[in-house]
Amino acid sequence: MSFFNTTSSSTAVGTAPAPDKDIELSDPPTDSISSLAFSPQADYLAVGSWDNNVRIYEVGANGQTQGKAMYAHQGPVLSVCWNKDGTKLLSGGADNAGRMFDVTTGQSQQVAQHEGPIKVVKWIESPQGGILVTGSWDKTLKYWDLRAPNPITSVQLPERCYTLDVAYPLMVVGTAERHIQIFNLTSPTAAFKTMVSPLKWQTRVVSCFPSANGFAVGSVEGRVAIQYVEDKDSSNNFSFKCHRRDQSPTSKDQSLVYAVNDITFHPVHGTFSTCGSDGTINFWDKDARTRLKTFDPAPGPVPATCFNRTGTIFAYAISYDWSKGHSGMTPGHPNKVMLHGCKDDEVKRKPAKR
Amino acid sequence: MQHQKAKHFKCNLCPRRLNTAGGLAVHIQQVHKLEPENLPRIDNALPGRDGYEVEIFGMEGIPAPDVADYKRRKEIELGLNPGSISQPPAKRPKVENRAISEDELKAQLEAHKALMGASDPSNLPASSDASTGGVYGAPPQAYSAPPTVVSPPTVGTPTIPPGAPHFFPPPGYPGALPFPMPPGMQMPMPPGFPPLPPMQGPPPGLMMPPPGLHPFSLPPGMAPPPFPFFPPGMSPPGFPPMTTPTPPVHTPNFVPASNPHAAAPPPSVQSQTGTPTSNIAPPELRLPNPALSQTNTPFKKATELKWSDANFSPEEHRAIHPKYLAPKDITNQSQGANSAQSGGEEFRGKKRARAEDFL
Numbered sequence: 240m241s242f243f244n245t246t247s248s249s250t251a252v253g254t255a256p257a258p259d260k261d262i263e264l265s266d267p268p269t270d271s272i273s274s275l276a277f278s279p280q281a282d283y284l285a286v287g288s289w290d291n292n293v294r295i296y297e298v299g300a301n302g303q304t305q306g307k308a309m310y311a312h313q314g315p316v317l318s319v320c321w322n323k324d325g326t327k328l329l330s331g332g333a334d335n336a337g338r339m340f341d342v343t344t345g346q347s348q349q350v351a352q353h354e355g356p357i358k359v360v361k362w363i364e365s366p367q368g369g370i371l372v373t374g375s376w377d378k379t380l381k382y383w384d385l386r387a388p389n390p391i392t393s394v395q396l397p398e399r400c401y402t403l404d405v406a407y408p409l410m411v412v413g414t415a416e417r418h419i420q421i422f423n424l425t426s427p428t429a430a431f432k433t434m435v436s437p438l439k440w441q442t443r444v445v446s447c448f449p450s451a452n453g454f455a456v457g458s459v460e461g462r463v464a465i466q467y468v469e470d471k472d473s474s475n476n477f478s479f480k481c482h483r484r485d486q487s488p489t490s491k492d493q494s495l496v497y498a499v500n501d502i503t504f505h506p507v508h509g510t511f512s513t514c515g516s517d518g519t520i521n522f523w524d525k526d527a528r529t530r531l532k533t534f535d536p537a538p539g540p541v542p543a544t545c546f547n548r549t550g551t552i553f554a555y556a557i558s559y560d561w562s563k564g565h566s567g568m569t570p571g572h573p574n575k576v577m578l579h580g581c582k583d584d585e586v587k588r589k590p591a592k593r
Numbered sequence: 594m595q596h597q598k599a600k601h602f603k604c605n606l607c608p609r610r611l612n613t614a615g616g617l618a619v620h621i622q623q624v625h626k627l628e629p630e631n632l633p634r635i636d637n638a639l640p641g642r643d644g645y646e647v648e649i650f651g652m653e654g655i656p657a658p659d660v661a662d663y664k665r666r667k668e669i670e671l672g673l674n675p676g677s678i679s680q681p682p683a684k685r686p687k688v689e690n691r692a693i694s695e696d697e698l699k700a701q702l703e704a705h706k707a708l709m710g711a712s713d714p715s716n717l718p719a720s721s722d723a724s725t726g727g728v729y730g731a732p733p734q735a736y737s738a739p740p741t742v743v744s745p746p747t748v749g750t751p752t753i754p755p756g757a758p759h760f761f762p763p764p765g766y767p768g769a770l771p772f773p774m775p776p777g778m779q780m781p782m783p784p785g786f787p788p789l790p791p792m793q794g795p796p797p798g799l800m801m802p803p804p805g806l807h808p809f810s811l812p813p814g815m816a817p818p819p820f821p822f823f824p825p826g827m828s829p830p831g832f833p834p835m836t837t838p839t840p841p842v843h844t845p846n847f848v849p850a851s852n853p854h855a856a857a858p859p860p861s862v863q864s865q866t867g868t869p870t871s872n873i874a875p876p877e878l879r880l881p882n883p884a885l886s887q888t889n890t891p892f893k894k895a896t897e898l899k900w901s902d903a904n905f906s907p908e909e910h911r912a913i914h915p916k917y918l919a920p921k922d923i924t925n926q927s928q929g930a931n932s933a934q935s936g937g938e939e940f941r942g943k944k945r946a947r948a949e950d951f952l
Contacts, residue, residue: 401906459899460898498907560907562899
């Protein structure tokens with residue numbers, strides 16, 4: 240499978256094999272990257288950053304990248320996502336506002352409002368139409384019909400929303416104090432199930448399987464838990480350690496424990512990636528319970544990752560994730576987005592070992 | 594003793610295994626009748642140690658330099674202070690009991706007064722014994738070393754509000770602290786403590802930043818003298834490490850025993866007093882529901898958790914940082930143009946033209 244052969248572009252490079260080196264996005268944001276999202280219709284990558292801006296880049300067939308559009312929030316942008324047909328980009332940030340950018344007109348407008356910073360925005364494509372859901376540190380979830388200024392509904396969460404993911408009809412919300420709420424989006428106003436995270440440390444990220452029967456939870460303690468929603472599948476639940484390093488080259492104690500910053504699932508194969516504050520990225524197969532690929536450590540923490548719609552391009556950001564507080568923000572810290580061409584054996588499932 | 598027999602002291606001519614180097618030598622000589630000088634070297638031995646002369650049986654008989662090396666290596670692996678295996682930390686403070694001279698008495702009295710803040714002028718002459726010092730934890734140390742101790746206790750104690758129940762036994766808590774301790778890590782004091790975001794540069798010896806803490810206004814009600822807060826019989830072992838200027842940096846776990854003083858209370862401050870009264874402008878992280886405050890569970894083996902604030906995520910800490918914090922009343926109206934924003938507006942204008950034709 241070749242790398243950038245997904246968009247039929249007029250530039251006639253055609254079937255180039257996946258490059259061995261990852262490609263760096265040109266003109267990255269000026270401050271740390273908070274989130275990445277590929278458009279579901281084309282190879283456009285949206286990048287949200289702590290410099291208050293959202294940028295959209297076009298990723299070309301032979302790996303060239305070009306900035307296409309940019310719009311701003313009044314505070315750092317914490318999350319970006321596209322709607323289903325790729326015409327609108329939604330973003331939320333620390334200015335307590337959610338904005339929508341229409342790519343056809345190039346205009347952005349505010350479409351959501353919270354009492355506290357909006358940490359996650361996600362698009363729900365329900366049979367009744369498209370809805371934006373926003374999760375905020377004000378302990379609420381709000382659903383928005385983009386045409387109206389008021390939310391359709393607001394759902395109270397037990398604590399501040401840290402992370403959220405949707406795979407219709409499953410939605411999973413991870414909050415502070417390790418609560419996890421599972422929603423069935425056919426009745427979205429109340430949680431279908433509330434549980435405490437199986438991981439004993441602060442929840443950092445939740446991500447739903449594309450098959451919508453379960454989700455993965457990542458914590459600050461270098462651990463990921465795979466959870467199935469149905470109780471009958473709960474025997475398949477398991478967790479594993481990752482993103483740890485040894486204290487020194489000689490001792491194999493794995494005692495430096497880094498946070499898992501993001502988990503993203505491959506849209507086709509159902510395998511997933513994890514990335515951490517230690518700067519490493521891994522690809523895993525949850526059914527075979529094995530690791531498929533380890534990336535070389537990046538020069539800085541990796542706060543966000545994203546697969547494109549076909550799973551051929553994997554984007555990851557390298558920027559400071561505040562894991563050492565303010566003092567870690569050194570002036571020369573790398574701040575970039577890299578694109579990796581996925582090879583088959585990195586993302587395809589392995590036959591399960593029985 | 595099986596390792597020595599099996600690995601090192603095998604005869605290569607017959608399947609016999611001996612217990613010691615000397616025994617092997619004798620065996621080869623008698624049974625196989627080889628001359629003593631031509632004996633083959635010991636199998637699998639380190640190059641300088643493969644002779645038959647030095648008799649080592651188990652751990653007995655190891656020559657002194659090798660013993661020292663072994664201890665060094667063990668310490669490095671465990672990451673403790675050099676010397677801590679050979680001389681374990683004193684369980685009780687070593688208190689001298691000797692007749693004190695007139696001048697020393699006076700000096701100690703002064704120190705005592707200083708510690709008591711002159712509010713309790715009861716003199717305790719010649720009370721350098723630990724017995725009379727049993728009421729306060731500090732004075733035994735203070736009396737025996739007046740110059741050095743004054744500052745650290747005041748540093749440590751403000752963070753121990755009515756915290757007797759919160760006093761974690763020193764060995765038991767590594768990892769139980771939400772107080773982030775990784776060596777060299779510059780983290781403002783945990784939420785709830787009078788915020789120190791403006792702190793510039795890591796204070797040396799993170800644990801005991803006496804110079805750094807002084808400028809901060811202690812929460813009201815915790816004015817010095819802090820001594821009344823000391824739970825009676827507060828374990829003195831806490832103190833000797835407290836007085837060391839630079840705590841050991843290599844500990845993978847939060848070993849320095851003085852940690853409980855500094856770190857245990859902040860989460861409990863949070864949960865008990867709710868939002869501490871802070872009159873410093875930069876905002877701080879407040880738990881919406883203090884009753885739900887979390888603490889990290891202790892680790893079974895030495896572990897350094899890179900993000901150890903159980904109550905707040907890295908993004909929350911970052912969002913209150915002055916660089917990112919925007920005025921509180923952000924609503925739909927745009928705020929006064931800050932550079933990022935006006936830059937954004939401009940960009941939007943420029944990019945709009947490009948954006949229009951990009952689909």
